[in-house]
Amino acid sequence: MRWSAIHQFVPSFARGDAIGNHVAFIKDHLRSQGCDSEIFVGTNNDETSAETIDLQNIDRYVRPGADTLFLYHVAQASPCAQVLLERTEPLALVFHNFTPPEVLLRWDPSVAFELLRAQDQLADLVERSSFAICDSNFNAQVLSQFGDIDSFVIPLPVDAPAGFESSSGPAPxxxxxxxxxxxxxxxxxxxxxxxxxxxxxxxxxxxxxxxxxxxxxxxxxxxxxxxxxxxxxxxxxxxxxxxxxxxxxxxxxxxxxxxxxxxxxxxxxxxxxxxxxxxxxxxxxxxxxxxxxxxxxxxxxxxxxxxxxxxxxxxxxxxxxxxxxxxxxxxFSSEKIATALNQTLLGHPSS
Structure with a gap:
């Protein structure tokens, strides 16, 4: 039996950044395969609010007892984490990694402390989750430090632009x-x-x-x-x-x-x-x-x-x-990444 719905959770959603583009790619691909998929956010973004659902409205969109998988993108601390830890639906992680807090402590202590909080959340999320998708083997190695979890390495999709031309000027x-x-x-x-x-x-x-x-x-x-x-x-x-x-x-x-x-x-x-x-x-x-x-x-x-x-x-x-x-x-073409997602998400058993 395969999942009838795979919903993604992300602290916030913005098109144009790496995680936002990845979330959008996964949603579009899942829907193209006949799988219901929505994007839930902890913090709304006015520019993308029409594409997302506030975390507090989760029960309006998730049917009790449905074969539903929750997919949480981990890159920072978020209220999404606590909500997902308290839910009973199957959970998987997409681990994008985060900057080591000690690197930012000198420059922005508040951000560094938020990253420390994200590390604390991650240990609980790993224990709660069935499996994880990691952007790289390096990320999978980092994630393994927070607990035992089956990890599948699937890079982010990046396609060559059609008709790209170099127009470099005289100055290198x-x-x-x-x-x-x-x-x-x-x-x-x-x-x-x-x-x-x-x-x-x-x-x-x-x-x-x-x-x-x-x-x-x-x-x-x-x-x-x-x-x-x-x-x-x-x-x-x-x-x-x-x-x-x-x-x-x-x-x-x-x-x-x-x-x-x-x-x-x-x-x-x-x-x-x-x-x-x-x-x-x-x-x-x-x-x-x-x-x-x-x-x-x-x-x-x-x-x-x-x-x-x-x-x-x-x-x-x-x-x-x-x-x-x-x-x-x-x-890293979208075609190859889509194939890997099919094998990992749509091929991963729901029971």
Whole structure:
């Protein structure tokens, strides 16, 4: 017997971010397979309220005794956790991981303490759940520290955009896409650009993503001023999908020096668009990139600058990375991820 309904639970729902896109993909796929599926949220988002149901209204939509599975996306603390712990319906987790609290304690103590609360909730959720879906083997290993649970590794779906064209200008451009947060290593990237600029004076860095910490923003802005890089570095803040495609189109190389990634959607987005990739080998990064990019064991400024210089000056290397990146990104196509979801969710017994 298979599930007649699989409902997802998420702290909040926003289209355009990795988790929001994943939630929407799963809902659309489940419905296409004839499985009832709704999105329940702990906190409403005005922009997506028509697509979600408030957590407090759960009993209006869930039929008692139905073959229903609850699927909870774990990435932060949420009132969803306590509600689900008190319910009797079968529960499974989608574990996206979360930033280690100690990384954020210096910059935003309130967020760090919320992450500590999320860790406390996770141990109870693991004990309550039947199985888990993890974005990476790294995430599965982290989850195993919170208790014994059957984990299935299913990456996030990322498709190559139709008709994407690179339109990089005359200035070599390094691109970072992601949240402007301490764990993303943006300060390390800026320091590396200072070294690279001594070798390639015209190089530019574009940092594309929403800010998460005023204190960290101030530190980044101060670092840029102190290194006299104001003319070389642009921080765009949040951008819409159309602008994001333009940013990818103008990039000569993509670089991330993040200290913690549970998967790394922008890495796959860059590879899918044939943008050469330079990254720091930590957490799930090496697993996601494979051999399709330059994955560095060190992120000292000279090492990073040297890797970026190689990509920007060696056309054969850049072309090889472009080709291998496109091939690697096909591993994460929505078609392949949908097949894996079918096997794990629709093939997982309801009794």
């Amino acid at each position: 451009t390094v691109l970072f896409v992601g949240r402007v947060a301490p764990n993303k290593g943006i300060h390390d990237l800026i320091t590396a650009i200072a070294v690279l600029k001594q070798r390639i004076p015209e190089v530019k860095l574009r940092i594309v993503g929403a800010s998460t910490s005023d204190r960290y923003d101030q530190a980044i802005e101060g670092l840029i001023r102190n290194l006299a890089l104001s003319e070389a570095i642009t921080m765009t803040g949040w951008v819409d999908d159309e602008q994001l495609e333009r940013e990818y189109g103008q990039a000569s190389v993509f670089c991330t020096l993040s200290d913690h990634e549970g998967f790394g959607v922008p890495l796959v987005e860059a590879m899918a668009r044939g943008i050469p990739l330079v990254s720091y080998a930590t957490t799930a990064v090496g697993e996601t990139v494979g051999e399709a990019g330059l994955v560095l064991a060190s992120k000292t400024p000279t090492v990073v600058a040297g890797a970026l210089e190689r990509v920007l000056t060696d056309d054969l290397l850049a072309e090889r990375l472009c080709a291998s990146g496109r091939q690697r990104s096909s591993t």
